[in-house]
Amino acid sequence: MPSTLQRLPAIPASKKAAPHASAEVRTLIDDLIAEQKTLQTPIARYSDYHDTEPDLxxxxxxxxxxxxxxxxxxxxxxxxxxxxxxxxxxxxxxxxxxxxxxxxxxxxxxxxxxxxxxxxxxxxxxxxxxxxxxxxxxxxxxxxxxxxxxxxxxxxxxxxxxxxxxxxxxxxxxxxxxxxxxxxxxxxxxxxxxxxxxxxxxxxxxxxxxxxxxxxxxxxxxxxxxxxxxxxxxxxxxxxxxxxxxxxxxxxxxxxADRESLVPEHAHWPLVLMLMLTQAGVGMLTGGLGNVVTTILANVLFFAGMGASILHLGQPLKAWRFFLGLRTSWLSREILAFSMFAPIPMVLAALPFVPDFPYKDLITRVTTLSALPIGLIAVFTSVMIYHDTHRTSWRFRLTAGRFFGTVATFASLGNLLAHPSPLATLLFAIGVIAKLIPEVRIVHLALDRNAEWSSDLHTARIQWGPLRLIYDSRVLLAIAAIAFSLLNPWIALPLLLAAELFERQLFFQSVHAPKMPGSFGPKRAH
Structure with missing residues (x-):
């Protein structure tokens, strides 16, 4: 059977010997190479079109x-x-x-x-x-x-x-x-x-x-x-x-293509500090009402959080215009709510050091009664900010559990610091454990290898994988805070702060952020 690469018919010897005779000997490969030169990529055709048509x-x-x-x-x-x-x-x-x-x-x-x-x-x-x-x-x-x-x-x-x-x-x-x-x-x-x-x-x-x-x-x-x-x-x-x-x-x-990629999202550290510290301040204030030390501590925590929030703004001097978005933006409402709450801890911290004056008792009573409802309203606006993003991992039930859980645990710790007792210690332990349970349940999904993909599974796998050290630290510090509260509740305070800091970091970094499809490689956090 003749080969497809067989040469063209041989040239007669008489002609081959002629010094000036010219004949082209072509193979199929030569033809294919010549044809390939006429094929162009879309980019090449686009370039030729621009060259031949100056005004497109x-x-x-x-x-x-x-x-x-x-x-x-x-x-x-x-x-x-x-x-x-x-x-x-x-x-x-x-x-x-x-x-x-x-x-x-x-x-x-x-x-x-x-x-x-x-x-x-x-x-x-x-x-x-x-x-x-x-x-x-x-x-x-x-x-x-x-x-x-x-x-x-x-x-x-x-x-x-x-x-x-x-x-x-x-x-x-x-x-x-x-x-x-x-x-x-x-x-x-x-x-x-x-x-x-x-x-x-x-x-x-x-x-x-x-x-x-x-x-x-x-x-x-x-x-x-x-x-x-x-x-x-x-x-x-x-x-x-x-x-x-x-x-x-x-x-x-x-x-x-990048749905399965386990790359942590941006940590948003100013927001981590703002959310954790303001909620801790609200809790400490309401849990330790009437105690000067816990009230001052609540002021330190709350205003440290408010100060951290400014670091998240690229143009903080323009933030005074927040009222423009009150009709539609939960962020505007959060700024308003926390601005309304801010004077309350300052007044409660200052009143014990102010000489008696008319209406002092009335002011004390009004600020004391308004601390809890206004503080909870402010925290609620924070919950809605993240729920309103429609990120499944930030849905209302989970986010409210985290945010109000932080308020509750610091309220129980404030009560323990202001009024030490076995009951106060028990309430503190219950609060910390109750907050941990939903977090542990979510991460438990990562152990099910046959589970269908979901946003919660993505969160679980990130916390069990790239963020495992942070997750373990969060759990261990929370347990340590309970243990040390039995000995000295003041030692439990920094342990709980560290545990909540890691919890809030996990909140941001392990969320499944919806986006348009990316490449097969890991997506880059913004």
Whole structure:
């Protein structure tokens, strides 16, 4: 059987001997190599097209609407999945045109795969801001640093208004807003609205070599979100994202490629200290009412926490405008509630040292009676801040148990310090153990190897894995606090503070933060 690589018919000897005779001897390999030279990648074809067509403005206008949205419409991204190659040209163009910092990106490229039912299926996903119909970032902002354009539907961030609290990052289920350390504020994609206003395509649209991204007009209201938004992405009913993913059917079993990655989230140390110390202060004050020492200690704890909260703001001098978000933002309500509570511990600490004067007893009685309800209201607003992010691990029952549990344990410790007795010691031990039980139950999930993936399982595996040392320290310190309370409750105080500090660190670092699909590698904490 002749070989497919057989040479062409031999040249006669007479012709072969001729010194100036020329004949081309080609093989199949030569033909294949020549054909390969005519094949181009999408990037190469894109480059050639730009070289041959110097003015491509008319072409790019085919990728954006020719008219502004009408009534009941807004602009939205449309992504053709069958065209996306994951080249990240859109990421690079967005970064370059918007002058982003080195570690800043407003558009990301991730991946989803078919899950257990269709393990061989996978798809790259390019994502940016979804310009939601009901934006979580805008609703959560305490200072009104977001606006949704009434004509185009584009959700814009107002940099000059931002205080850098990063609450919008927690509120957005798609991880869209990004914190800029250089500027101390949050920034995000604005769909290159200035280019659109002039009839030019956004950077990501114009740079995609396969034209996988375009701008379209979509209906608003109940039809703003596609019923099958994108399997493997966060729940679209939270904010009603408007991005359309078309061109390829995605299996219902599809999941984010980085779903199983066990990388701790940002610790948010100022928030760790703020939450733990303010709740400890509220508890110590209400548990040790009437005792000068515990009241002063409560002041130290509470105001240390309030001071730590300022460190979380990139632009703290602008925080006075918190009242702008009172209608929608739990963060604004928390600031108001703690501002109302702040004078109470100061007054209660100062009154014993103030000479008698008219209405002193009345003021003492009013501040004493108001300490507990206003303190609990303030802690409740803290609970709602995190519950309102729709992160499963921060759901109301678990978060309220942690936060009010801290208040209760320090209230029982304050009572023990002010009025030592076997009953007070028993109440303290019960409070600490009661707070530990839900935490241990969650982590117990990590021992079940057959458990289906869930946010709680993710939290359990992170605490049992990368954060195991912190988890063990939290439990051991809590038990040690109980043990030492039998000997000297003042020794139990620093042990309990350390235990609660680790508990609050676990609260932030082990949470499952919803986001758009990432790569197979570990995701980077913001």
């Amino acid at each position: 403005a008319p072409h790019y206008r085919t990728l954006i609407p020719l008219s502004k949205p009408g009534d009941g419409e807004q602009y939205a991204f449309e992504v053709s999945l069958d065209r996306c190659t994951g080249c990240k040209a859109c990421v690079s163009a967005c970064h370059s045109l918007n002058g982003l910092d080195d570690e800043e990106a407003w558009r990301d490229v991730g991946m989803i795969h078919g899950g257990r039912k269709t393990p061989g299926w996978q798809q790259t996903i390019t994502t940016a801001c979804h310009h939601c119909e009901d934006p979580g970032c805008m609703n959560g902002c305490p200072v009104g640093a977001y606006e949704k354009d009434s004509d185009t539907g584009i959700v814009r961030h107002l940099d000059d208004q931002c205080i850098g609290c990063s609450y919008c990052i927690l509120k957005c289920p798609f991880d869209v807003p990004k914190y800029s350390k250089k500027r101390g504020i949050v920034r995000k994609c604005d769909m290159c609205h200035q280019r659109l206003a002039e009839g030019e395509a956004p950077a990501c649209v114009q740079s995609c070599p396969t034209e996988a991204i375009r701008i379209v007009k979509v209906k608003t209201g109940t039809s703003a979100v596609a019923p099958d938004f994108l399997p493997g992405a966060p729940d679209p009913t939270i904010t009603l994202p408007t991005t359309r993913y078309v061109g390829r059917d995605v299996p219902e079993s599809a999941v984010a």
